[in-house]
Amino acid sequence: MDLMTKQMLNKLLIWIKEDELVKFYQSGPWRKLRATALRMYGNKCTKCGKKATMVHHKKKVKDYPLLALQLSNVEPQCNKCHNKEHPEKLSKYNQPKFMNEERW
Template sequence: MAAEYKTDAQKKRFYRTSDWNNLRQQALVRDNYECQQCKREGKVHVDSIKVQGERKSVELNVHHKYEIEHYPKLALVLDNLETLCLQCHNKMHDRVFGATKQKKWDDERW
């Protein structure tokens, strides 16, 4: 039986494994440390550079195209991963902050 990743604790445990960290690194190298969604849109968003003595800012995430909660067998499959910047990753998961929701209808109320 495949591992389950239904709870936050199960997901946290998975994302702390060396298997995940190694595969994540492979995805970043394969994608040249660039956001693949920005690239599709003709933009460039690359990873931040580590400055000595400062904490490196997080610019990129490695995203599961098919989420591990629903597709646990694809959790450690490189072809199921793509590098995304934080903004694109949040959009993929409908976590858009500060934006106002688009009205469904543009009609007058009467």
């Protein structure tokens, strides 16, 4: 299944350049591919078998935009397994609340 048209690729390249990849994840072609991947795996995480709520790109969209809509480049995952794939996205939540040395 390849939903990548020339027009979609051009949009995706612009979204990557403008750091607006969220627009890709809101697009019809992505939603269709996501639903297909979840259905294909019975809504199960490919890592642990729990209920999948995410669809992970094996090769990053920013690095491989041509593969962004390839079914062979995505896999359903649960939140926990997906967070393990992307620890950098959680780093902002693991910061200490106070950054000074003084304790009150």
